[in-house]
Amino acid sequence: MNSISPKQETLQATPPSDTTQPSSPVGSGDFKTVLGVCAFLVVAIWTVFGQTSGFGFVNYDDAVYITNNPVILGGLSLKGIVWAFTHNVNVNWTPLTVISHMLDCQFYGTKAGGHHLTNILLHLASTITLFLVLKEMTGALWRSAFVAAVFAVHPLHVESVAWIAERRDVLSGLFFILTLGAYVRYVRHPRFLDSYLMVIFLFALGLMCKPMLVTTPFVMLLLDYWPLKRFPQPGDGSISRRLIVEKLPLLALSVMVCVVTLFAQKQAMASLPLSVRVGNALVSYVAYLKQMIYPVKLAVYYPHPEGQLATWEIITSAILLLGISVGAVIIHRRHPWVLIGWLWYLGMLIPVIGLIQSGMQARADRYTYLPQIGLYILLTWLAVELTASWRSRRWLLGGSALAALVALIVCARTQTSYWRNDETLWTHTLACTSDNAVGQYNLGNALFRNGNVDEAITHFQTALQILPDNVEICYSLGGALLKKGKADEAITYFQKALAMNSNDADSHYIGLALAKAHNDYANTLVRMGRDDEAMKEFRKALDLFPDFADARHGLALILLNKGQVDEAIVQLQKIWVQYPDNAMASFDLGNVLLQQGQIKEAIAQFQTALTIKPDYVDALNNLAWILATGPEASLRNGNKAVELAERANQLAGGTNPVILCTLAAAYAEAGRFPEATATVQSALRLAEAQSNPALVGLLQSQLKLYQVGMPYHGQTLTQ
Secondary structure, three states: OOOOOHHHOOOOOOOOOOOOOOOOOOOHHHHHHHHHHHHHHHHHHHHHHHHHHHOOOOOOOHHHHHHOOHHHHOOOOHHHHHHHHHOOEOOEOOHHHHHHHHHHHHHHOOOHHHHHHHHHHHHHHHHHHHHHHHHHHHOOHHHHHHHHHHHHHOHHHHHHHHOHHHHHHHHHHHHHHHHHHHHHHHHHOOOOHHHHHHHHHHHHHHHOOOHHHHHHHHHHHHHHHOOOOOOOOOOOHHHHHHHHHOOHHHHHHHHHHHHHHHHHOHHHEOOOOHHHHHHHHHHHHHHHHHHHHOOOOOOOOOEOOOOOOOHHHHHHHHHHHHHHHHHHHHOOOOOHHHHHHHHHHHHHHHHHOOOOOEOOEOOOHHHHOOOOHHHHHHHHHHHHHHOOOOOOHHHHHHHHHHHHHHHHHHHHHHHHHHHHOHHHHHHHHHHHOOOOHHHHHHHHHHHHHOOOHHHHHHHHHHHHHHOOOOHHHHHHHHHHHHHOOOHHHHHHHHHHHHOOOHHHHHOHHHHHHHHHHHHHHHHHHHHOOOHHHHHHHHHHHHHHOOOOHHHHHHHHHHHHHOOOHHHHHHHHHHHHHHOOOOHHHHHHHHHHHHHOOOHHHHHHHHHHHHHHOOOOHHHHHHHHHHHHHOOOHHHOOHHHHHHHHHHHHHHOOOOOHHHHHHHHHHHHHOOOHHHHHHHHHHHHHHHHHOOOHHHHHHHHHHHHHHHOOOOOOOOOOOO
């Protein structure tokens, strides 16, 4: 290939002949061009992904990683950081990713737009870094710019950016590219120990974001061949050994993370025959190639074929992959980027191609986030090479590149729009796939939450037809039927869930699902007045999952109804110990203690509930009542009672006679008898309109006291 200067061609620049030396300084023209490319990347990424700043969370892992994870919701803390390093989240050990979610919660709370913005910024940082690192490695500004631009806006990358729970991709991607950049610096300055240590450090950080980076040493070895040109000439064994030895510490980190990951994901490993896994892997490699070129019908979940793939499809895929591989080897001396790009793609996908199957997806768009960079390099460099002798190639390549990017931006923007909410996401997924039980189930959950119970039942039933022995689908269908008042049908599905293989309860996931089934069944029995049977079901749920607060709370309420107060207190205290941030447990425990005459202890529990949930109306009311009417003068505080009761009344809209009763008592204790009288009269009118004779009698007795300037003491009034 003839050497052509950057000023003479589009998407082309000749790599430095001596890659062990620093590249030449960037001139002012090149600097402006680099800034222009970076500006274009910013605009392109925001055009595609900026819309997600108005999106919410989705019902696919976002709850596990953020919205239902109390440790992460608590924000960044030393305790949280220790937890991140010592716990798996959703069968993944990704401590830095978990910490990044904690930081988001620290700044944004549960406002999803902020979490989405972080993903966008990380993807933008990865894209710009990829451009700069690739330009530094190859010296090819425009080709590097095009590769980075495709990486920025390819529709296959929407899942990695638009899905908050997939923070692992954009965060690990940034550290992966930074690691390659540090490696280039080390190659250029091999004498400096800090350069090598920085490579190890950044690689370790990347592995703690997502273990898929374990193949990074292999990618470095590819880069040694091209474009860094470090491979030895025949007979130079010392250099060959050095290339291997310097990767050993990185390989050691990879092995350690592989062991940790296999241990963390052992519960999610699918027991599929090796032949099935190999067949799906071959077909997936080719499917990713097709989706890169023609990115349509992209879905968040592709069901695994589980041995249903046609033999011809597997054989054709194998022949195609083998043919490309052989061709890349044959032409590697003249066109090394073909072999390097192809092996980059094949190698980086190995951890997630399904040879070790975790979960039951056939493949996933997010898995292509980093592996397909190799293909972008291959095709970009090959296009420039093939058009080297064309007269108008500058305009042809530039125009083709622009057209391709515009098409990708349009497709990616549309694909991103499907992540707006659960219904749009799963409706699109079902339109792109067939026999998708996960899609049917999650769409059913979304519809159920939005009040479309009939539609939800239809999707749950479809999901159950695909996976007839799924515990979670059974109890979700039962819950939806219960919502429609079809208790008998609901019980049928609860019993079906409970009749499934009890050995599966050894799995945390299935154990929780069975516990939920017992809990839902118990709640159904409570509504039917069958408390004794319900109590047995609550206890079964707790046997399967002792930390199940809802089941323990239901059991405590039944015990209270039966007069078994001491045991009820024990159950509520267990919830409080297990979940100190559970405001309802503190509130209920306060009520029981109040009924037992343990006033000081009850006050403490109501205060705890309000610390957790400051706008807890019932807790505000009950604490205000004690402070206004308590039997012990030392516990009464009229002004504080007024403050709490006024807040409760404001939150309740001023229409709750019980809260108005409390407010009147608080005014009276504070010596504000005209306000007490007016307030109790308002409460009296509401109580009479609601036909509540017991409350009417209490209010009338209060009114007489307030009219003669006396407070009301010694009675119990709770919400």
